Amino acid sequence: MAQQDNQFKRLVSHCKEYGFIFQSSEVYDGLSAVYDYGPYGVLLKNNIKEYWWKSMVQMHENIVGLDASIFMHPKTWKASGHVDAFNDPLIDNKDSKKRYRADVLVEDYMAKIEAKINKEVAKAKKRFGDSFDEAQFRSTNPRVLKNQEKHDAIGKRLANGMRDNLADVKALIEELGIACPESGSKNWTDVRQFNLMFSTQLGTIAGEEGKLYLRPETAQGIFVNFLNVQKTSRQKIPFGIAQIGKAFRNEIVARQFIFRMREFEQMEMQFFVRPGEEMKYYEQWKAFRLKWHKTIGSPAEKLRFHDHDNLAHYANAAVDIQFDFPFGFKELEGIHSRTDFDLTQHQELSGRKIQYYDPELKESYVPYVVETSIGCDRMFLAVMSHALTEDVVPDANGKESTRLVLRLHPAIAPIKCAVLPLLKNKEELTDKAREVFNKIKFAFDCQYDEKDAIGRRYRRQDAIGTPYCVTIDFDTLEDNTVTIRDRDSLAQERIAIDDIVKTISGKIDMSTLLSQL
Numbered sequence: 001m002a003q004q005d006n007q008f009k010r011l012v013s014h015c016k017e018y019g020f021i022f023q024s025s026e027v028y029d030g031l032s033a034v035y036d037y038g039p040y041g042v043l044l045k046n047n048i049k050e051y052w053w054k055s056m057v058q059m060h061e062n063i064v065g066l067d068a069s070i071f072m073h074p075k076t077w078k079a080s081g082h083v084d085a086f087n088d089p090l091i092d093n094k095d096s097k098k099r100y101r102a103d104v105l106v107e108d109y110m111a112k113i114e115a116k117i118n119k120e121v122a123k124a125k126k127r128f129g130d131s132f133d134e135a136q137f138r139s140t141n142p143r144v145l146k147n148q149e150k151h152d153a154i155g156k157r158l159a160n161g162m163r164d165n166l167a168d169v170k171a172l173i174e175e176l177g178i179a180c181p182e183s184g185s186k187n188w189t190d191v192r193q194f195n196l197m198f199s200t201q202l203g204t205i206a207g208e209e210g211k212l213y214l215r216p217e218t219a220q221g222i223f224v225n226f227l228n229v230q231k232t233s234r235q236k237i238p239f240g241i242a243q244i245g246k247a248f249r250n251e252i253v254a255r256q257f258i259f260r261m262r263e264f265e266q267m268e269m270q271f272f273v274r275p276g277e278e279m280k281y282y283e284q285w286k287a288f289r290l291k292w293h294k295t296i297g298s299p300a301e302k303l304r305f306h307d308h309d310n311l312a313h314y315a316n317a318a319v320d321i322q323f324d325f326p327f328g329f330k331e332l333e334g335i336h337s338r339t340d341f342d343l344t345q346h347q348e349l350s351g352r353k354i355q356y357y358d359p360e361l362k363e364s365y366v367p368y369v370v371e372t373s374i375g376c377d378r379m380f381l382a383v384m385s386h387a388l389t390e391d392v393v394p395d396a397n398g399k400e401s402t403r404l405v406l407r408l409h410p411a412i413a414p415i416k417c418a419v420l421p422l423l424k425n426k427e428e429l430t431d432k433a434r435e436v437f438n439k440i441k442f443a444f445d446c447q448y449d450e451k452d453a454i455g456r457r458y459r460r461q462d463a464i465g466t467p468y469c470v471t472i473d474f475d476t477l478e479d480n481t482v483t484i485r486d487r488d489s490l491a492q493e494r495i496a497i498d499d500i501v502k503t504i505s506g507k508i509d510m511s512t513l514l515s516q517l
Contacts, residue, residue, distance in 0.1 A: 008326035011385055012257050014404070018464050020044065020384070021258065033251060033262045035377075040464050043414035043445060045265075045380055049244055051412060052267045052374070054510060055292055055517055056242045063240035063269065064233045068221025070246060076220050077197065077213050079345040081313060087193035089166055090252050091173070096183035101252050102169050102191045105178050106158050111328050113151045120144050159310035166191040196249045198262075214248035219371065221245070222270045223342045226367075227354060230272075237356055237367055238281065240271040244376065256327055258377045265376040272367040274358070275340065281370045282317055282337045288517070289333060289372050290321060295516045297409045302386060304329065314341035323382045332382055333374035340366040383408065387465065393490060406465035407488060410508040415466045416444040417504055420457050422473040424450040433472040436482065436497055440470075443501045444508060462487055468504055 015021040020041035024034035037045055057065050077083050089102040120143055125132045138144050154172070161169035170191045179186050198214040215221070222229075222241045229241050244267045251262055258264075273281050286305070293303055301324070308318040317337040322329040343366045347354040355364040387407045392400050410416065417440065421433035430450055437448045447466070449457050454471065461469050469485040476482055476497075484503065485492050495503055506512075 005326075007385075008257075011326060011388055014388060014463070015041070015257075015384065033255070033260065035258055035261065040414040041380075044383070044408070044412060044465075045376060047412035047414070048379055048383065049265075049267065049376060051296065051510060051513060052292075052376075052379075053242065053244065054514055056240070056269050059514060059517065060240065062235060062238065063242055063271075064229060064235065066222055066225060066229060066241050066243045067245065068218065068225060068243060070215050070248075071212050072215060072220060072224070074211055074213065075349055076224060076346070077216075079349040080220050080223075080342060081345070082197060082213075082216055083195075087195050088252055089162065089169060089191045090194040091170065091191045092189040093180040093183065093185050094187040094189060095185035096180045098180055098182045099252055100180075102166075102173060103158060103162060104253070105173055106154065106169070106176070109176055109178055110151050110154055113147050113154075115328075117144050117147050117151070120147075155309055162310050166193070194252055196251065198248050198250050215246075216249050217247050217373075218243050218245045218266045218268050219270060219373070220342070222268070223369075224346055226272070226343060230356065237358060238271060238273045238277075240269050242267075242269040244268075256325075258381050259325065259327075259330065261377060266373060267376050267379075268371065268373040270338075271370045271372075272356070273370060274361075275365060275368045278337045278339070278368040278370055279317065282335065285370055285372050286319060286335050289335060289374075291517060293321065293323075293332075295513055296383070296412065297407075298323065298382065298386060303332075306331075312336070314338050323378075325382065326385055332378050333372065336371045336373070338369040338371050340368050342369065343367065383412070403459055403462055405462040405487065408465040408467075409513065410467040411510045411513050413465045413467050413508070414445065415447045415461070415464060416468065416508045417500075418447045418449055418457070418461045418466050418469045420448075420454060420469055420471050421450050422454055422471055428477060429472055429474070432476055436470065436472060436500070439497070440501050440504075443505060458485065467508065470500060 016023075018040060019038035022036045022038055023030040024036050025031045053065070056063050090099060091102040091105070092099050117138075120141065121134060121137060124137050124141070125134065138148070154176070157172055158169065161172060167190070170188060173188060174186070177186065197216050200212050200214065202212050222243055225241070229235070230239070233239075244265065246263060247266050248263050251260055253260075271281055271285065290303060290305070294300060303324075304322050306320045306322045306329075308315075308320070311318055315336045316339050319335050320331040321333040321335070323332040343354050347366065354366065356367050357364045384406070389405055389407055390402055391405060393403050394400060419433050419437040419440070421429040423429055433448065433450070437446060440446055447461075449460070451457070452460075458469060465487070467487045469487075471483040471485065473483065480497050481494050482497055482500065483492050484495055484500070
């Protein structure tokens with residue numbers, strides 16, 4: 001646990017030090033759970049969004065895009081259930097005066113049980129080596145079975161309590177002896193519901209008539225535009241609508257850096273299908289989305305499916321793709337079979353027919369929906385957490401030294417190439433380096449850097465994830481060749497200036513990712 005905490009602190013520190021993420025309004029001591037993306041952060045985030053968008057819209061002829069407004073008619077959120085049911089279970093500690101989500105307190109307790117199980121498995125794996133059968137061990141070891149039974153029983157009771165008995169959620173917290181993380185006190189209030197939507201007023205109209213909400217999700221903008229999109233794009237079912245946009249939630253406890261924020265960005269796709277065929281597409285999208293994560297470089301051992309114990313009111317199936325963040329396995333993406341709930345609700349409350357005429361079946365119906373929804377900020381955090389590594393490499397004097405390197409896939413790296421003159425006090429080198437920079441900057445994001453010794457500049461580019469560095473030296477002045485250095489292997493190759501764009505473009509092109517999906 002201490003190692004995970006240190007890893008997480010190092011990640012947060014790295015994000016600020018190297019211009020990826022800053023605390024919002026930091027000059028005023030910051031705004032809780034709101035963050036700004038810095039020069040390299042915004043480039044990386046845009047590249048992640050481009051990868052998602054192209055993998056959804058460009059690669060699927062039956063998926064189209066949308067950019068719906070943040071403000072929507074307030075009846076939208078009545079129909080979707082957000083006005084009446086978009087709540088989190090709130091609990092306060094009477095002694096510390098700190099506020100928590102009751103379900104998160106219990107889930108954190110369950111995570112400790114899971115950590116005990118994993119520790120037992122790791123010990124056994126070390127003891128038995130290559131002959132170790134993990135599945136058999138998990139199904140037969142008494143300590144593992146006992147802890148797993150306790151874990152599952154707590155999860156089932158939590159799900160039931162969240163559904164219809166918040167008093168039992170408090171009772172569960174008390175029975176487990178869960179204490180306030182801040183003070184260690186176990187003096188809790190009752191659990192009560194807390195609505196997560198931010199509200200504002202429309203123009204000068206006061207009261208309920210002028211009440212608007214900052215959207216808590218982007219999906220409803222897709223649903224209310226279902227017919228507009230279907231008719232104008234002439235799509236036939238099955239088809240999807242994709243959207244990237246901001247959403248807002250008044251979280252009780254926003255924590256863990258950009259993992260849980262009050263203002264965040266979602267990448268969502270709603271896939272409309274015939275009723276009765278939703279589970280087929282649900283399984284297809286589960287497989288595709290997992291492959292998407294692996295293709296960008298997320299290790300298979302850091303990804304897993306987690307089926308929901310407590311389904312949302314609109315779903316008949318739901319699964320999370322969880323990622324092993326520095327603070328444990330947590331939700332990264334959700335895949336849900338939403339049935340026909342949303343379109344039916346909007347049809348009933350608006351009084352307008354929202355149906356699709358199926359020319360093959362020769363009948364009209366309200367389509368079912370399979371949703372894939374991923375937080376862009378969480379994806380950013382996942383990418384950074386597994387890409388940031390330390391390794392030992394030889395320095396300029398041949399001695400070993402430690403370097404921080406951000407091993408991002410070249411297609412999503414913020415800066416693709418850095419142009420570095422060997423020496424900054426030699427005008428002929430800096431002039432030539434500027435010439436090279438101005439020649440290749442039209443092809444991809446580049447950076448010119450002449451400050452500090454060449455070794456330090458290499459280290460800085462490693463730390464921001466730049467996959468290739470081009471060095472201009474005295475030989476360049478003679479033969480118009482440069483040294484290109486690979487971030488990961490540290491291999492150096494001599495190439496002609498005229499070949500720089502061709503050499504690098506082939507390695508950073510987004511199509512190299514998309515072709516693997």
